[in-house]
Amino acid sequence: MQKRILSVALLMTLGGTAAVAQKKVKEPKATAASERLQAFEKRKQLEQKSLVKNLNFRNAGPTIMSGRITDIEGSPKDATTFYAAYASGGLWKTTNNGITFEPIFDEQAVMTIGDIAIDWNNNETIWVGTGESNSSRSSYSGVGVYKSTDGGKTWQHMGLDDTHHIGKIIIHPTDPNTVWVAALGHLYSPNKDRGVFKTTDGGKTWKKTLYIDDNTGAIDLQIDPKNPNNVYAAMWHRSRRAWNFVESGKTSGIFKSTDGGNNWSDISTAAHGFPDTEGIGRIGLSIYPANPSIMYALVDNFGARPAANSNQPKSSLTKETFAGMQTDNFMSLKDEDLNKFFDENRFPREYTAASVKAMVKSGKIKPAAINEYLVDPTNEPLPDVISSEIYRTDDAGKTWKKTHEGYFDELYNTIGYYLGVIRVAPDNPDKIYMLGVPLYTSDNGGKTFKEIGAPNVHSDHQALWINPNKPEHLIEGNDGGINISYDAGENWSKVNIPSVAQFYAVEVDMAKPYNVYGGLQDNGTWFGPSNYKYSNAWQGTGLYPYQRLGGGDGMMVQVDWRDNNTVYLGSQYGNYSRVNKQTGERTSIKPSHKLGERPLRFNWESPIHLSRHNQDIIYLGSNKLHRSLKKGDDMEALSGDLTNGGRKGDVSYGTLTSIEESPIRFGLLYTGSDDGAINVSKDGGYNWERISDKLPQNLWVSTLVASDHKEGRVYTSLNGYRYDDFTPYLYVSENNGKNWERLGNGLPQEAINVVKEDPKNPDLLYVGTDHSLYISLDRGKNFMRMASQMPAVAVHDLIVHPRENDLVVATHGRGIYITNVEHLQQLTPDVIAKKLHVFATQPVQHSPSWGQQRESWRQDAAPEAMIPFYTSAAGNSTIRIKTANGKVVKELTDKSEQGLNYVAYDLTVDAANAKAYEEELNSANKQGVKVAPADNKLIYLQPGKYTIEVQTANGATQTQELVVKAAQSRARS
Secondary structure (H helix, E strand, O other), rough: OOOOOOOOOOOOOOOOOOOOOOOOOOOOOOOOHHHHHHHHHHHHHHOOOOOOOOOOOOOOOOOOOOOEEEEEEEOOOOOOEEEEEEEOOOEEOOOOOOOEEEEEOOOOOOOEEEEEEEEEOOOOEEEEOOOOOOOOOOOOOOEEEEEEEEOOOOOEEOOOOOOOEEEEEEEEEOOOOOEEEEEOOOOOOOOOOOOOEEOOOOOOOEEEEEOEEEOOEEEEEEOOOOOOEEEEEEEOOOOEOOOOOOOOOOOOOOEOOOOOOOOOOEOOHHOOOOOOOOEEEEEEEEOOOOOOOOOOEEEEEEOOOOOOOOOOOOOOOOOHHOOOOOOOHHHOOHHHHHHHHHHHHHOOOOOHEEEHHHHHHHHHHHHHHHHHHHHHOOOOOOEEEEEEEEEEEEOOOOOOOEEOOOOOOOOOOOOOHHHHHEEOOOOOOOOOOEEEEOOOEOOOOOOOEOOOOOOOOOOOOOEEEEEOOOOOOOEOOOEEEEEEEEEOOOOOOEOOOOOEEEOEEEEEEOOOOOEEEEEEOOOEEEEEEOOOOOOOOOOHHHHOOOOOEOOOOOOOOOOOOOOOOEEEEOOOOOOOEEEOOOOOOOOOOOOOOOOOOOOOOOOOOOOEOOOOOOOOOOOEEEHHHHHHHHOOOOOOOOOOOOOOOOEEEOOOOOOOOOOOOOOOOOOEEEEEOOOEEEEEOOOOOOOOEEEEOOOOOOEEEEEEEEEOOOOOOOEEEEEOOHHOOOOOEEEEEOOOOOEEEEEEEOHHHOEEEEEEEOOOOOOOOEEEEEEOOEEEOOOOOEEEEEEOOOOOOOOEEEEOOOOOEEEEEEEEEOOEEEEEEEHHHOOOOOHOOOOOOHHHOOEEEEEOOOOEEEOOOOOOOOOEEEEEEEEOOOOEEEEEEEOOOOOOEEEEEEEEEEEEEEEEOOEOOOOOHHHHHHHHHHHHOOOOOOOOOOOOOOOEEOEEEEEEEEEEOOEEEEEHHHEOOOOOOOOOO
């Protein structure tokens, strides 16, 4: 085949590959890039106008299991300095080899990162390509490229707004103004902003130099370090929908430019010795710097593998055998053949040749039921694919050769779209590393391999930095964080310091202090104390505060509040269990279908719901609703298909995503599906009514909320993420779904993952989106941002603890955040109408050791009382602490903001007021009380009742009581 030279103009004329045939469905349009950047401005406005700017969150971890890494870049001058980019947790920097990290990319339009590039010679200029390059279920889209010229202190948005996902950024080795970007483009919709882009003016302008079609983007780039005019690009055809993923195509391949990326030629044709088929998917590249003619390509070959001859005797029966079989023919089958078929296809033990023949003979089922039991007509099973392959060129792409014989199994396990990094050592062209589910290395150019993972190294490997000055020094990133090796992977240390866990869901129990539970992406299910504070002290005790309860991808969790010990948890596709925390006993509760029924369809995050009316009752969703009255031991299907029936594809679709039971009325149930169907049952699940016909169609039902305050009230959020539609769809019904009202018109264009109603204030709503948390004080008509001390991270789930009034927020990228919302719950219309409202304060226990120096190196902790108040106007406020007789002992000033304010008071007395305070104490008690400074020279309040007087800029004044309780006496032994 003649070599193809492709210019931009020619490439733009090439068409895309054929899409998978689907029934006609009106699909939402992808949100325009301009609207997403406007949403960023809207988010900042909703924060500036917020009444809850001063309500601070605290991070409650955890850190030990970390989150998915997308890139690592180390300093060639000082390897103790490196940057770590997370899929949804932002960008972090360490200057002490991972002992501590600092986040430096928290307040931009997005926190998701595909790739970073550092110019170490120019003030550590950082380029960030936003939008994770993996094509996963929670791979958030970016808004282009950012640049920092001061090490991450400040950032400039440099365009490429609609690229969504960035695969690679390359900086010219001698010209910092020349940069190449590999853009994948949209994940869930076709678009033209994909391919290779180049700037020669530091990002002011960009030129798209390599483009094939609207579904083929660039996933990797390599540059010849000796001749930067030689640039290589890996192109990848992929098209994902909620129901189907096309992860390979004829347009995938490797392209080369010899003029700095202006024009390109395809060097991956069959004539070059490269596989050139529809099965070519994601490609990772790595060039050997000492001899740039040597380059490796790690290829996800999704082509079908030739059928292998097996020596294992198999049943002569196949599922197709039974599709049209008559009863007489079935009854004549040998029992041993039938039993062998049932065993091979994992039928439940209740189905034997004898029992099934009895069912057929009685007319209960037909032989075709056996075929139907195994075949979901919407499911396209994945073929037995070739999977990962490694190719090498020694002549700069003129020819390629596969490095190994046979198949390279285990590396990808059919998820090559999620992996794809290969690295060659800087000092040995035959030393390579392959990053997949396991981590492999080869010392002979890819002929043979060995695994170099370790017990403390997570699977699913995403990034690898090799120290150019010490090639045995590796920094590796995976779905579980960062590992470091100094012996080429023989031994590893783990440096999971940042709180970057990717939670799918959160739950709490009723212990004291209560525990937080959650399911995490690829990191199982964990629980830990709500009062967790980060500390490395656990390394001395050997006991990390959070404990793991389950594996896989952790999903929803429910806890029986009667014992705080019975936990329902699971992993992907409905694999839920009931777990006894104390004994470790584990019982599967996943429902199965019966012979005569089609297979059940389970969502990746199948929903479960524990009834608070009777906590022996648990609900679980497939495409049907299942219920157990005995803690999961007797799961039964309460319904037929509660979805729109699924769509043909290779991803489970037409599944339930949300289950809700009214906390007011037992048996009032709601279900929502991934294809937009919402149903209600008013009789415990025996009869159902579709209530979503008046809502936007075909969207993912991300939340259903049955009101705590009114029986007929129900909220729902719909999510268009899987169409690249980021509209905030939020609705309420006051009559069980007969009519719906649109809410949240002032929210930014950010897809909604969760909405919750406050259990104590019916007007207070919480909404978590892909980029933040918002609240409404008027039941959804208006919103404000609530994110103080919490970055702009995706909020996947949240819950308000009914006893402690804590809001617990599960983020998909920065772990758990908690704040107390007791005062927020009290922001009723009456309070908001006031100029000033001072909330009740908590009593303080007096201690005679306040301010005392017990040892030369340790001083007792200082006391603190928080003075909370609401004011209708911003400005300076004066807070006075007065005795019972009205004498001022302390005066504080606060630059207050409109809304909630919190002034910390250290319970001290101003020195100028000490004498008058002493005189009043002695006048009241006649005990010769001496008011004297503590060791720290501060005077503290004595036990008693005091008055807090708050005067705000709007002229309002209000008082509240402060009680200092007498010190508790210590009992003598």
